[in-house]
Every structure is written in structure tokens, then in C-alpha cells.
Amino acid sequence: xxxxxxxxxxxxxxxxxxxxxxxxxxxxxxxxxxxxxxxxxxxxxxxxxxxxxxxxxxxxxxxxxxxxxxxxxxxxxxxxxxxxxxxxxxxxxxxxxxxxxxxxxxxxxxxxxxxxxxxxxxxxxxxxxxxxxxxxxxxxxxxxxxxxxxxxxx
Numbered sequence: 001x002x003x004x005x006x007x008x009x010x011x012x013x014x015x016x017x018x019x020x021x022x023x024x025x026x027x028x029x030x031x032x033x034x035x036x037x038x039x040x041x042x043x044x045x046x047x048x049x050x051x052x053x054x055x056x057x058x059x060x061x062x063x064x065x066x067x068x069x070x071x072x073x074x075x076x077x078x079x080x081x082x083x084x085x086x087x088x089x090x091x092x093x094x095x096x097x098x099x100x101x102x103x104x105x106x107x108x109x110x111x112x113x114x115x116x117x118x119x120x121x122x123x124x125x126x127x128x129x130x131x132x133x134x135x136x137x138x139x140x141x142x143x144x145x146x147x148x149x150x151x152x153x154x
Contacts, residue, residue, distance in 0.1 A: 024042040024043065025042065025043045025044075025045065026040070026042065026043070026044050026045070027044075027045045027047065028044070028045070028046045028047060028048050028050065029047055029048055030047045030048050030065050031048060032046075032047075032048035032049070033048055033049040033050075034048070034049070034050050034051070034052070035050075035051045035052055036051075036052045036053075037052050037053045037054075037055065038050075038052065038053070038054045038055070038056065039054075039055055039056055040056045040057075040058045041056065041057050041058050042058045042059075043058055043059045043060075043061070044056070044058060044059075044060050044061070045060075045061040045062075045063060046060070046061070046062050046063060046066045046068060046082075047063040047065050047066050048065070048066060048067075049066070049067045049068075050066070050067075050068045050069075050070070051068075051069045051070070052070060052071065053070060053071045053072055053073075054070060054072070054073045054074065054075065055072075055074045056074065056075045056076070057075075057076055058075060058076060059075060059076050059077045059078070059079075060073065060075045060077070060078045060079075061078075061079045061080075061081075062078070062079070062080045062081060062082045062084055062100075063081055063082055064081040064082050064097075064099060064100070065082060066081075066082035066083065067082060067083050068082065068083065068084045068085070068086070069085045069086065070084065070085070070086030070087075070104075071086060071087075072086060072087045072088070072089065073086060073087070073088045073089065073090075074089045074090075075089075075090050075091075076090065076091050076092050077090055077091070077092040077093045077094070077095075078090045078093070078094045078095070078108075079094075079095045079097065080094070080095065080096050080097060080100045080102060081097040081099065081100050082100060082101075083100070083101040083102075084100075084101070084102045084103070084104065085102075085103045085104060086103075086104045087104045087105045087106075087107075087121075088102070088104055088105070088106045088107070088108070089106075089107045089108070090106075090107075090108040090109070091108075091109060091126075092108075092109055092110065093108060093109060093110035093111065093112070094106055094108045094110070094111045094112070095111075095112045095114075096111075096112070096113045096114060096117045096119060097114050097117070098114040098115055098116045098117065099116055099117070100114075100117050100118070101117070101118040101119075102117070102118070102119045102120070102121065103119075103120045103121060104120075104121045105121045105122045105123075105124070106121060106122070106123045106124070107123075107124045107126060108123075108124075108125065108126065109125070109126050109127065110125075111123060111125070
């Protein structure tokens with residue numbers, strides 16, 4: 001049974017990666033200054049200056065040359081190499097690369113903070129609930145459902 005689960009996970013990750021690659025990529029250049037509210041469903045890279053609010057279902061990358069002063073950022077995943085001031089919520093993951101600066105609270109499913117990151121704020125981890133109804137299954141089945149959802153070897 002665990003082998004099928006691992007195979008399913010690998011196939012799911014491959015499909016997600018292919019979906020990301022199929023999405024359009026938009027880049028705000030280094031000379032771009034944007035002030036307002038952004039919404040997008042694909043991939044966005046900010047290399048310039050942004051002020052305001054981001055509420056998107058896509059993936060965001062903040063380049064090492066970028067300065068973002070936000071009310072909030074809500075995206076699927078976020079990679080930060082530049083400077084961000086404001087609260088962040090990423091459904092899938094947040095990655096803070098070496099040399100980045102983040103001042104704000106982070107809510108995410110996964111987080112990676114590299115060495116040499118200036119981070120001031122709190123982190124709250126979110127988890128998707130298991131797809132099993134807690135009250136309709138035996139405890140052993142529920143435990144197995146939790147193990148399947150986790151990244152821990154089982």
C-alpha cells in the first residue's frame with residue numbers, strides 16, 4: 001500500500017509542476033513601480049517596486065531587486081529574494097532566499113528560510129484537513145489518513 005501512495009504522490013507532484021509550467025509568466029521590470037491591488041491566476045515575478053495588496057491564486061516571486069510594501073500578500077506559493085514589508089499568506093509554501101528581508105507575519109502550509117535572511121514576524125502553519133470524516137471511521141483508519149497526508153515516512 002505505501003508504494004502506491006508514493007507513486008501517487010510523485011504523479012501528483014509531476015502534474016502540479018507541469019501545470020505551473022503551462023501557466024503564463026508576467027514580469028514587472030526593475031523600472032516598474034506599481035501602487036494598488038493586484039489579482040492574478042498565473043505566475044508573476046516582481047523585480048521593481050510594489051505597494052498595495054496582492055490577492056491571487058497564482059504563484060509569486062519577489063526578485064532580489066524588488067521592494068514590496070504591502071498591506072497583505074495572498075498567493076498559492078511565494079519565493080522571496082528581495083525585501084517585503086507586510087503580512088503574507090501562501091496556501092502551498094513560502095521560501096525566503098539568502099539575502100532577503102521580510103517584516104511581517106507569515107501563514108503557510110510549508111516554509112523554508114535560508115541562512116542570511118532578515119526575518120521579523122511570526123509564522124503560523126496551516127494544514128489541509130484529512131479527506132476522512134473524523135466521526136465516521138475507526139481510529140486506525142483516521143491515523144492512516146493523517147499519515148498519508150504527512151511528509152513523514154510511514
